[in-house]
Structure formats: C-alpha cells, structure tokens
Amino acid sequence: MNFIPLALYTFALLAYAWHFAQRQKTSAHAATTLLVAGVLAHTFVIGMQTMQAGQVPMTTPASAISATVWVLLLAYLYIEMTTDERAMGAFILPLAVALQSIPAFKPAIEDRAAVLQGPLFSVHVLSLLFAYASFALACVIGITYVLLFKEIKAKHLGFFYARLPSLQVLDSMNQRAIVIGWLFLTVGLFVGWIYATQTGYDPSVRAMSLHDPKILMAVLCWAVYSFEAFAARRLGWGGRRSAYLSALGFAIVLLNFVPISYFLTTSHNF
Amino acid sequence: MHLVLVGISHRTAPVELRERIDFQARGLEVSLRALAQRAAVREAVVLSTCNRAELYGVSEDPNQGGSAFVDFITDFHKVDRQALQPHVYQVADLDVARHLFRVAAGLDSLVVGEPQILGQVKEAHSVAGANHVVGPFLNRLFHSSFAVGKRVRTETGLGSGAVSVSFAAVALAKKIFGDLKGRSVLVVGAGEMGKLTALHMKSQGVHQVTIVSRTMAHAARTAEAIGGASAAPWEELDPLMGSADIVITATGAVSPILTKAHIETVMRPRRNRPLFLIDIALPRDVEPAAGEIEQVFLYNIDDLQATVRENLARRASEVARAETIVGEEVDKFSVWLRSRGAIPTVVALRQRFDAVRRSELDRLASTLPADVRERVDDITRLVVEKLLLTPTEQLKTLHDAETIGLYSEALTRLFGLTSLQAQGADSPSQKSESASDAEQRSDRGDRRVEPFVRPQKR
Numbered sequence: 001m002n003f004i005p006l007a008l009y010t011f012a013l014l015a016y017a018w019h020f021a022q023r024q025k026t027s028a029h030a031a032t033t034l035l036v037a038g039v040l041a042h043t044f045v046i047g048m049q050t051m052q053a054g055q056v057p058m059t060t061p062a063s064a065i066s067a068t069v070w071v072l073l074l075a076y077l078y079i080e081m082t083t084d085e086r087a088m089g090a091f092i093l094p095l096a097v098a099l100q101s102i103p104a105f106k107p108a109i110e111d112r113a114a115v116l117q118g119p120l121f122s123v124h125v126l127s128l129l130f131a132y133a134s135f136a137l138a139c140v141i142g143i144t145y146v147l148l149f150k151e152i153k154a155k156h157l158g159f160f161y162a163r164l165p166s167l168q169v170l171d172s173m174n175q176r177a178i179v180i181g182w183l184f185l186t187v188g189l190f191v192g193w194i195y196a197t198q199t200g201y202d203p204s205v206r207a208m209s210l211h212d213p214k215i216l217m218a219v220l221c222w223a224v225y226s227f228e229a230f231a232a233r234r235l236g237w238g239g240r241r242s243a244y245l246s247a248l249g250f251a252i253v254l255l256n257f258v259p260i261s262y263f264l265t266t267s268h269n270f
Numbered sequence: 271m272h273l274v275l276v277g278i279s280h281r282t283a284p285v286e287l288r289e290r291i292d293f294q295a296r297g298l299e300v301s302l303r304a305l306a307q308r309a310a311v312r313e314a315v316v317l318s319t320c321n322r323a324e325l326y327g328v329s330e331d332p333n334q335g336g337s338a339f340v341d342f343i344t345d346f347h348k349v350d351r352q353a354l355q356p357h358v359y360q361v362a363d364l365d366v367a368r369h370l371f372r373v374a375a376g377l378d379s380l381v382v383g384e385p386q387i388l389g390q391v392k393e394a395h396s397v398a399g400a401n402h403v404v405g406p407f408l409n410r411l412f413h414s415s416f417a418v419g420k421r422v423r424t425e426t427g428l429g430s431g432a433v434s435v436s437f438a439a440v441a442l443a444k445k446i447f448g449d450l451k452g453r454s455v456l457v458v459g460a461g462e463m464g465k466l467t468a469l470h471m472k473s474q475g476v477h478q479v480t481i482v483s484r485t486m487a488h489a490a491r492t493a494e495a496i497g498g499a500s501a502a503p504w505e506e507l508d509p510l511m512g513s514a515d516i517v518i519t520a521t522g523a524v525s526p527i528l529t530k531a532h533i534e535t536v537m538r539p540r541r542n543r544p545l546f547l548i549d550i551a552l553p554r555d556v557e558p559a560a561g562e563i564e565q566v567f568l569y570n571i572d573d574l575q576a577t578v579r580e581n582l583a584r585r586a587s588e589v590a591r592a593e594t595i596v597g598e599e600v601d602k603f604s605v606w607l608r609s610r611g612a613i614p615t616v617v618a619l620r621q622r623f624d625a626v627r628r629s630e631l632d633r634l635a636s637t638l639p640a641d642v643r644e645r646v647d648d649i650t651r652l653v654v655e656k657l658l659l660t661p662t663e664q665l666k667t668l669h670d671a672e673t674i675g676l677y678s679e680a681l682t683r684l685f686g687l688t689s690l691q692a693q694g695a696d697s698p699s700q701k702s703e704s705a706s707d708a709e710q711r712s713d714r715g716d717r718r719v720e721p722f723v724r725p726q727k728r
Contacts, residue, residue, distance in 0.1 A: 023424075152446065153567065155569065155576070157577055161445060162430060166447060167448075167544065168448040235541070236542035239564070239565055241564075
C-alpha cells in the first residue's frame with residue numbers, strides 16, 4: 001500500500017522540479033495537487049495500518065520512516081500554503097521519495113512488543129519523529145541557502161538567484177526548524193530515558209546505554225543541534241555555518257535512521 | 271469595421287518630435303474628447319508615454335480612419351504634416367492587435383520587458399472607457415492585450431532581472447535581506463551618485479539613511495536633499511558601519527578607504543550579521559579582498575553593470591518565447607474578429623423575432639389582464655431567446671468571410687432581414703434601443719462593453 005503515496009510523491013517531485021525550472025503556474029498547481037493527493041493517500045495508508053495493527057505504526061524502522069516522511073511533507077505543505085513559496089518543494093520531495101521508498105520496498109509488520117505501550121512511549125517516539133522531520137526541513141533549507149549564498153558571493157546571479165527566496169528568509173526558516181527540532185529531540189530523549197528507567201525489566205531496555213550506536217548517535221545529534229542553536233545566537237554562526245551544521249546533523253539522523261536502526265542497534269530491536 | 275492604429279514611438283521618431291506630440295501633457299481626456307469629434311473614428315484609445323504616442327480606433331475605412339488620426343495629430347499638436355509623416359506608422363486590423371500585444375508585453379519598449387508599459391496600456395483604456403469612447407472592438411482588443419502582457423510576464427523571463435544599476439543594487443539587497451523595511455543604509459561620500467542610489471533605497475522603504483562625508487557641511491546638504499536622512503561626521507564611520515545593513519561608498523578618494531582588515535574589525539561586533547557593500551566609486555573605495563569575508567557581500571559598479579548586462583541578455587533570449595505567445599493571442603483575436611462579421615445578421619434576426627413577438631403581444635393586449643400580459647411577455651421572450659440560442663452560437667463560430675456571407679444571405683432571404691440588417695449596421699450611437707440590446711445579447715462574451723457615445727457637442 002505504501003506504493004501509492006510513493007508513486008504520487010514521485011509525480012509531485014517531477015512536477016516540482018518542472019516548476020522550479022520553468023516557473024509556470026500550471027505546473028505549480030499540478031505539483032501542489034499531486035503532493036496533497038500523496039499526503040492524503042499516505043494518511044489513508046497509515047490509518048489502515050493503524051486499524052490493522054490496533055495501534056499507530058511507528059516502532060519498526062520502516063514505519064518510523066514512513067511517519068517521518070508524512071510529518072515532513074505536512075510541515076512543508078504548511079509552509080507552502082502560508083508563504084506561497086514552492087521552490088523548497090524541488091529539494092524536499094527527492095528526500096521524501098528516497099525515504100518513502102524504504103517502507104514501500106521493505107515493509108515491516110507492526111507487531112508491537114508488550115513493553116512498547118503507554119503514553120510515555122508514544123510521546124518518546126512522536127517527539128523524535130517530529131524532531132527528525134524538522135531536521136530534514138532544516139537540512140534542505142540549509143542546502144538552498146548555501147546554493148544562493150554561493151551565487152551571490154560569486155556574483156553570478158543565475159538559476160537559484162531567480163528562484164529562491166532571500167538569504168534572510170532562508171536563514172530564519174532554518175533557525176526556526178532547528179529550534180523546533182531541538183525541542184522535540186530534547187523531549188523525546190528525556191522521555192525515552194524516563195521510560196527506560198521505568199521498564200528496566202525488559203532485556204532490550206536493559207541494554208540501553210551509550211554503548212548502543214543508536215543511542216550514542218541520538219545523543220551526538222542532540223549535541224550538534226544544541227551547539228548549532230547556541231552558536232547561532234551567541235557566536236553569530238548563522239547563515240552558511242548554520243546551514244553546514246544542519247546538513248551534518250541531518251546526516252547523523254539519516255545514519256541513525258537507516259543503517260543503524262536496521263543493522264547495528266543492540267537495544268532498539270523489539 | 272476595421273481596427274486602425276496611427277502612432278510614433280522611440281523606434282520611428284526623434285525625442286524632439288515625441289516631446290511635441292505628448293497627449294499626456296495636454297491631458298488624455300481633452301485629447302479623447304477632441305478625437306471623438308472626428309467623424310471617421312468610431313472608437314478611440316490614446317496611449318501616451320514618454321516613448322510613444324499612439325491612437326487606436328475603429329473605422330469603416332482603415333485608410334480614411336488612419337488619415338483622420340494623422341490630421342488629428344497635426345491639428346491638435348500644431349505639427350507640420352510633412353514633418354510628421356516620415357515618422358508615423360499606420361496599421362490596420364490584425365496588425366493593430368499584433369502591435370498592441372507586443373507593446374503590452376514590453377517587446378516594443380526601449381528596455382525590452384520593462385513592466386510599466388502594461389500599467390500605462392491599462393490606464394489608457396481605463397481613461398477612454400471613463401470617457402465612453404470605447405466599444406466592443408477596442409474593449410476586446412485591450413482586454414486581450416492585458417492577458418498577453420500577463421502571460422508573457424508569467425510564462426517567460428522577459429521581465430525578470432534588474433536592467434539599471436540602481437535597480438540591480440536594490441534587487442540584490444532584497445535577495446540578501448528580504449524586505450528592506452527596517453533596514454538602515456549608510457552612504458559614504460556626499461556626491462551625486464551616492465545620493466541617487468540612497469534615494470532609490472529610500473523609495474524602497476528603508477528605515478534609516480545616514481550620510482557620512484569628510485566635510486560635514488556636504489553630508490548635511492546631501493541628507494537634506496534626500497529628505498528624512500541624517501548626516502554624521504567622518505569619525506563616526508566605524509560605529510555607523512557596525513550598525514548599518516547596506517553601505518554605499520561613493521567618495522572621490524584615489525585609493526580604497528575601506529580595507530579588508532578594516533571591514534574585518536567592523537564585522538566582529540556584528541556577529542556575522544550580513545553587510546551589503548555597494549562600491550559605486552571610481553576609483554574603487556573598497557578593497558576587493560573585503561568580499562572574501564564571510565557575510566560581506568561586495569559589489570562594485572562593474573559587478574552591477576555586469577549583472578544588468580546579463581539580465582538584458584537573458585531578456586533578449588526570452589524574446590522568441592514572448593513573440594510566440596503574441597502570435598498565439600493574435601490568432602485567438604483573429605478568430606473573434608472574424609466572428610464579428612456575423613453580428614449584423616444576428617442582430618437583425620433577433621430584431622425580426624422580437625418584432626413578431628411584440629406585434630402578436632400588442633394584438634392580444636386588449637383581451638388580456640395586465641398581470642397575464644406580463645406573464646405572456648416573459649414566456650414569449652424566453653421562447654424567442656431559446657429558439658435563437660443555437661443559430662446565434664452557430665453564426666458566431668463561423669470564421670471565414672465567405673461562409674458568413676452565405677449564411678447571412680440565406681437568413682436574409684428566409685426572414686426578410688434586409689432593412690433590419692442595415693439598421694443593425696448603423697453606428698452604435700444611432701442605434702435604436704432594441705438593436706443595441708439585441709447586439710448585447712448576441713455578444714455576451716463582451717460583458718464589459720461600454721456603449722460608444724459621442725459627446726453631445728457636435
């Protein structure tokens with residue numbers, strides 16, 4: 001079922017890329033329509049999986065990725081509809097399509113262990129999903145910032161100059177996404193720690209420590225984004241430096257999300 | 271009926287002549303009222319800008335209409351006809367549409383793609399409309415031209431990119447800072463170039479403009495000339511640079527007054543807040559290496575001029591796409607224009623049906639109570655409308671003159687329309703009310719059509 005949103009996202013990606021290159025109104029409307037259709041289909045898929053499993057699917061890596069893509073695209077649609085700015089779509093959709101192809105090609109059956117129940121667990125997972133979606137947005141915005149920055153610095157005002165919003169807008173969007181993501185990450189990690197201390201009877205939970213690559217990377221990620229948020233305010237590390245840090249932070253998130261979740265974690269495998 | 275255009279522009283006439291033939295200076299309304307007195311002209315719009323003076327009209331004979339326009343120009347502006355004639359262009363029908371569409375798209379402008387012209391075309395049409403000198407032909411023509419202007423701007427890059435140094439500087443500032451409201455500008459040097467650029471920035475709504483000069487009196491004078499700006503002594507240059515967002519340097523210094531090291535010192539307390547340095551001085555005021563500093567965007571006069579050249583080249587490369595759009599829209603207009611050939615027949619047919627309906631209604635008037643008569647009136651009108659709907663639509667879809675002629679001939683014979691058709695072809699101002707109504711009904715696409723009403727003073 002995950003193929004339907006994937007197909008719609010792929011078509012939306014093509015429409016956003018076409019719109020970015022040609023800047024035609026018709027392609028803009030087509031892109032937004034396809035994306036909205038994709039998000040609706042994705043919502044339907046998640047809803048069906050919830051009914052099937054009796055709970056929101058978010059404990060397997062595939063379902064967590066699917067939920068993150070869903071949140072990411074909802075956040076993007078919110079930005080697009082409030083600013084009428086579609087340039088970001090051409091950068092966010094490739095990431096969304098790449099991530100969504102994981103649950104589409106490697107679906108996992110949501111069979112939640114008994115230990116993964118309760119409001120604390122839900123807060124832990126949902127907070128982290130929101131955080132990762134925010135960091136994905138920040139990364140994409142950061143990349144576009146660097147592209148535009150380089151054009152202006154090099155005095156070659158061309159492709160991106162004509163299509164992207166101002167550096168100031170991109171920088172403030174990046175900062176906002178970082179702060180929101182950092183807050184969710186902090187809450188997610190803190191609640192996860194409390195949850196682990198309360199459910200220490202489970203062997204998987206007992207294995208949770210900084211020796212587990214997944215937890216180590218999550219803490220490292222928190223450190224990078226904490227530094228970024230601090231440096232932007234106290235050291236004037238906005239703009240390009242902040243954009244690079246956003247990309248670094250999200251690289252860690254991706255690393256944690258895919259290879260580590262699938263192959264290396266010793267505790268988050270229920 | 272034929273569309274007629276007579277005009278002069280920057281392509282055909284020297285500036286001295288364009289200055290003399292300035293309808294804007296004489297007042298568009300006055301010009302339109304005077305033009306409406308000419309018998310050969312049925313509808314009129316005057317488009318007058320600093321680069322063109324054009325008269326658009328509708329006439330039964332294009333040569334006669336064109337000649338009337340030329341006469342009007344010579345009389346109204348007291349210009350010798352012999353001197354004017356070599357610079358005037360005169361076109362008719364679809365060439366008028368093509369010309370106006372190119373004008374509205376900015377293809378005929380001095381600076382290709384400049385955006386003001388579309389507003390000027392709209393204004394010209396609006397003034398003519400307010401003076402009741404436009405009818406269905408010019409309404410359709412001008413509304414089509416607005417659509418062409420909009421299409422070209424949204425579907426091509428013809429209007430993108432700044433094409434003057436001042437605009438290029440403002441566009442760059444907006445790309446760095448977004449909205450310029452709330453930003454502060456520091457002008458180093460009290461010369462004319464700095465003043466002009468500062469004025470341009472001020473018109474974009476910057477929060478504060480400060481002038482710094484080695485001679486305080488010069489700075490104060492320039493600040494006063496800009497209006498709402500402040501002057502500061504040279505000693506305050508560093509703190510002012512620390513707080514400014516945009517710095518324009520335009521001094522007469524022979525060597526750079528702002529070195530990389532100097533700007534690095536200024537940037538430290540700013541915590542990497544972006545600084546846009548516009549160096550429009552020759553020789554340059556800012557050391558080029560200063561552009562290497564993170565968050566310092568340095569553009570000198572050559573950079574800005576190169577940007578302008580790139581934008582002009584980009585616009586030139588979009589001309590072909592814009593011309594294609596113009597061609598498509600001319601084709602659409604041509605279809606509409608040809609369909610107008612059937613309008614007199616449609617009008618006559620409607621009048622014929624309505625006359626029969628009214629005569630039967632009058633015959634029954636004495637036998638029916640008032641409320642029943644009103645009801646019968648409504649029902650019969652509706653029946654006639656419905657009966658004529660299909661023939662009207664069919665006639666309006668005919669595109670070649672020969673077929674229109676054949677259909678008109680057949681309808682004229684079948685319904686005995688000859689005398690009515692002649693009446694339908696009369697000038698709009700002389701039409702009976704029913705004929706005018708019939709034409710309105712037969713051409714519901716022109717909902718914005720204003721009746722052409724000549725001024726009473728004739």
